């Protein structure tokens with residue numbers, strides 16, 4: 001049933017992950033390359049990855065997930081924080097470049113939305129219709145689903161949770177504002193908690209130290225988990241989801257992070273003792289979720305958007 005395969009490509013700030021995905025959400029083959037710096041080279045890398053995948057598995061549908069402000073009606077990325085896309089017609093460019101290779105349809109979606117589609121269809125959000133995905137990596141991103149539909153908002157930018165104000169006049173953020181939530185509850189915040197002598201440790205190094213019993217590293221996870229939980233309480237108050245999924249690199253810490261997160265979340269939540277508090281869990285599909293979701297969207301099997 002090779003005609004049921006689809007190709008999903010997740011274009012991130014640091015890597016491009018392309019995968020051939022079957023109709024059960026299983027990845028048949030995947031290719032990862034570093035994201036080039038120029039817009040032209042990014043497109044060339046995507047085209048080359050898709051052609052390589054097509055040599056081994058037949059597919060006609062291509063789904064692309066991109067970090068940034070995606071206009072799915074026009075198939076353009078209007079703005080991306082880590083790639084110099086400015087109103088870039090990615091869908092049409094790729095459709096044109098790959099027409100001769102048998103690709104007959106191309107769809108474009110925001111990467112967090114695509115990952116949530118994948119978790120809903122094949123992963124930790126199966127059977128759930130009111131779901132928040134919060135990706136905790138270097139910063140914080142996310143997506144939301146209500147009544148089984150991805151909520152994009154007017155500009156397609158819904159889910160940029162990381163830049164909600166957490167601390168008035170707080171730490172400066174790369175976005176130009178101050179006190180953004182991601183400055184307190186992300187991988188970057190974890191490194192800043194551990195900063196001593198000006199050297200920033202990676203999240204993986206801090207996780208290793210915490211698991212080895214280092215009290216400073218454990219305290220860093222406690223502080224970041226607590227900040228994460230306080231922000232999630234606000235999101236629950238606003239959106240009332242049944243499930244919150246935590247993704248991104250920092251979610252690898254599991255209960256070390258989620259313990260203090262859950263505690264702060266339920267303490268801060270309005271009417272917490274008189275309501276069912278949202279379940280808190282980590283994503284199931286890992287780093288390929290964006291590509292799996294993009295493929296599923298291309299095939300038309302994902303939730304209505």
Ligand SMILES: [Zn+2]
Nearest residue numbers: 163173175180
């Ligand atoms: Zn910000």
